[in-house]
Amino acid sequence: MDHFNRLVSEQMVTMEKLLYLQAELERCQQIEEELQNLQNETNLESIQNDIQSMKKELKEIQLIFEKQTEEVINSYREMNLTPSL
Template sequence: MILNNFDVAVAKQLETMDKLLGIQVEIERCQQLQTQLKEEMEQIQTLKEQIEKMKKELKEVQDIFEAQTEDAIRSYQKMESR
């Protein structure tokens, strides 16, 4: 009878140990995922910054092109009026 109680106690302890190990594995998996997501968020932020920089550059080039177009039109109009 004493051995039977011992067996039950050890079995319960093994069940608890399995739960502990399972939780530890899940925590490690979640931490790895968290690290991966953090790195991806940093990459997304870098991309957003690059996009904003390129949008500003695009606007500057569009403004230059527009000014050059206006200059070309004025030059043509002066040439035609002579």
């Protein structure tokens, strides 16, 4: 019976280690997932900032292009209105 009790006691110790490691593994995996989500959010935020910056730059370039187009049109009109001598 002593042998049986010792085996059961050893098995209980092993079971405690097993349960502890399973719980720790699950906890670490949850932390890993949260960190990956945070990293993805950080990357997403960075990309969103880049997009906003590019949209702003695009709008500025569009305005410059529109002004240049107006200048080209006005210059062309002036050139055609001025009689050649």
